[in-house]
Amino acid sequence: MDLKISIEQDLWEAIKKNYENESYSSAILDAMHLLTETIRNKTGLEGDGSSLIGQAFGGENPKLQLNNLQTESEKNIQKGIQELLRGLYTTIRNPRSHDKYNDTKEEADSIIYFIGYLLRIIDKSKVNFEESTFLKRVFDEHFVESKEYSELLVNEIPKRQRANIAIAVILQRKSGDIDKLGCFMEALLNNMEESDQSQVYKVVSEELKYTNLDVDIRTILHILPTEYWKLIDKSVKIRIENILFQNVKSGKYDISNNNCTIGSLGTWIEEGHLMNFDNISGWTHMIVDKLLEGDDDEKAFVDIYFLRIIFKVNHKDISYFLRNYIKNGLKNKDEKIVKEIQYQLQYDEDHPWWKVFEEELKDIPEIKYIDLDAIFS
Known part of the structure; x- marks a missing residue:
């Protein structure tokens, strides 16, 4: 033979x-x-x-x-x-x-x-597992937006096919409900090997490499867990972060009409994204500049979408620009600053800002630590 x-x-x-x-x-x-x-x-x-x-x-x-x-x-x-x-x-x-x-x-x-x-x-x-049939369940109008339901679906996917499913969802994302897709993708990526995650983010990088369209960028921002942003190809990551930076820099919010007039793409940025951006100091400086030098619409944009986020990402290592902005606000007893610092500190006894703003806080007794355990024990 x-x-x-x-x-x-x-x-x-x-x-x-x-x-x-x-x-x-x-x-x-x-x-x-x-x-x-x-x-x-x-x-x-x-x-x-x-x-x-x-x-x-x-x-x-x-x-x-x-x-x-x-x-x-x-x-x-x-x-x-x-x-x-x-x-x-x-x-x-x-x-x-x-x-x-x-x-x-x-x-x-x-x-x-x-x-x-x-x-x-x-x-x-x-x-017994067919990709096209399974994807119908992910894009189903009756998909239940919950962690439990998403994890149950993910458990049905053979491990070797999870990357393929993730890639298919990314490529078809604009045809689905991005809130539901985000819930599913978080469960999927969290139950995937690192090598498969890298494979998925090669596709994400290709999707973002040349695009200038808001819809391409915002859907990626929304359906993928923020902690994986760092897996995007470095050159693509730098480019997209610059697009977002320029968008936020020009951002304005019309209080009288209650709508964002410029910079809507930037409003899709979450704390987790910013934590994984390359130039947090630059972002902080730009946002503080808008608060100090911007018109009312620019300040409103920051107050609504970025003030709390920028405070949180500066939690451990506060930027020089933000520190001075807060110090001056506390000295002048700026109601907005006092309220925001109170929100940041009152339930966190170990927050490093207690020390950073120790002198300024002496004159603001309403900002104090509240021990919830003692209250409810």
């Missing part, structure tokens, strides 16, 4: 080197490795050997279905192939992995040919 023309091309490529070098036992192991990877890739499972076969082919609702599993014969075929595959690992792969074997060409041909037969069966099998 000419094995090369008797088996599928991918199987031949997997065993070719060792087979042509007459390392027939190693060629058999190469074939078994391809079998394992084929099952893993098709199901998304991470197991090995008998355990992998049980997870893929066993149970009432197996991940790989060889037929409709309706008649007794169909169920027997499913069970029989499952047992054959288990037997391959027990009698063929495991001994050759642990002990020295010297299989002949004839023995290798028979075993590899049989593995090829099983690979063809697996190739024709139906996968």
Whole structure:
């Protein structure tokens, strides 16, 4: 038998080197490795050997279905192939992995040919998880926007297919409810390997690399967890942060009409984003400048969207510009500043700003630490 023309091309490529070098036992192991990877890739499972076969082919609702599993014969075929595959690992792969074997060409041909037969069966099998069907549930108008529901859906996705689902959601994000997609994507990314997260953010980087459209940027900002912003390609990250910076710098809010007239894109920035931006000092300086030098609409924009955020991101290492702004506000007993500092400090005994503004706070007795545990104990 000419094995090369008797088996599928991918199987031949997997065993070719060792087979042509007459390392027939190693060629058999190469074939078994391809079998394992084929099952893993098709199901998304991470197991090995008998355990992998049980997870893929066993149970009432197996991940790989060889037929409709309706008649007794169909169920027997499913069970029989499952047992054959288990037997391959027990009698063929495991001994050759642990002990020295010297299989002949004839023995290798028979075993590899049989593995090829099983690979063809697996190739024709139906996968219990279909990406396109699953995505309908993510974009479903009745999707429940909750952590529990999102995590239940994520648990249904085979681990090896989670990156593909995340990428599909990102590419289709503009057709869905971004609040619901954000809830789902947080659960998905938090249950993904780092290598898969990196793969997803390569796609995110490509989506942002050339775009100037607000809708492209704001949907990314909203559906992806803020803590992963740092995974974006560095040059893309710097470019998008500059777009956002310029947008916020020009931002205005018309109090009389109660709407943001300029800078709406920047209002999608959350505290977590800013914490992961490269130039927090520059952002702080720009926002303080708007408060000091801007017109009423510019000041209103900062008060509504950025004052509390910029205070929080300067929690541990306060910028020189913000420190002076707050010091002057406290000295002058500026109602807005006093109220905001009170909000930041009153329930946090260890907040570093108690020390930073120690002198100024001596004259503002209403700003004091409130021990909630003592109150409710």
